[in-house]
Amino acid sequence: KAYSAEWFLRCAYSSANFETGNDLVDGLYGWLNYQVEHHMFPDMTPLQYRKLQPLVKSVCRKHGVMYVQQNGIYRLWKMLRVAVGDDKMQRCKAIIDPAVEGKGAAAVPDALVGS
Numbered sequence: 001k002a003y004s005a006e007w008f009l010r011c012a013y014s015s016a017n018f019e020t021g022n023d024l025v026d027g028l029y030g031w032l033n034y035q036v037e038h039h040m041f042p043d044m045t046p047l048q049y050r051k052l053q054p055l056v057k058s059v060c061r062k063h064g065v066m067y068v069q070q071n072g073i074y075r076l077w078k079m080l081r082v083a084v085g086d087d088k089m090q091r092c093k094a095i096i097d098p099a100v101e102g103k104g105a106a107a108v109p110d111a112l113v114g115s
Contacts, residue, residue: 011039012060016068016075020053029072036067 001007018033019025026033026046034049037056044052060067081087 008040009065012036012056012065012067015039016070017053018070018072018075020050020069026050033072036069 015035015038017036018029020033031046031049034046034053037044037049037052040056041048041052057067057069059065078087082089
């Protein structure tokens with residue numbers, strides 16, 4: 001279900017950001033460096049992603065949700081290693097118990113089942 005706690009968890013766990021935060025870096029990446037925020041809120045403008053990114057990152061940190069932000073070249077290297085079979089993708093079972101879904105953000109971290 002879009003924009004539910006499960007939605008936001010899946011967006012965070014299935015995305016990775018590159019370096020962010022200034023016109024030069026954002027321009028070099030073509031504003032594609034805000035993947036976490038883009039998957040959470042696909043209708044926003046690139047500048048809104050830059051403004052939203054620190055908030056999303058802090059909320060994830062507060063609730064123990066994985067938020068990946070790494071160098072673009074390092075991410076490319078990791079992807080190539082997976083593609084040739086030298087490494088495996090991290091599997092995640094971020095599922096929220098439906099009984100917990102409507103009880104607010106405080107209940108979410110205890111409901112996570114990670115691998």
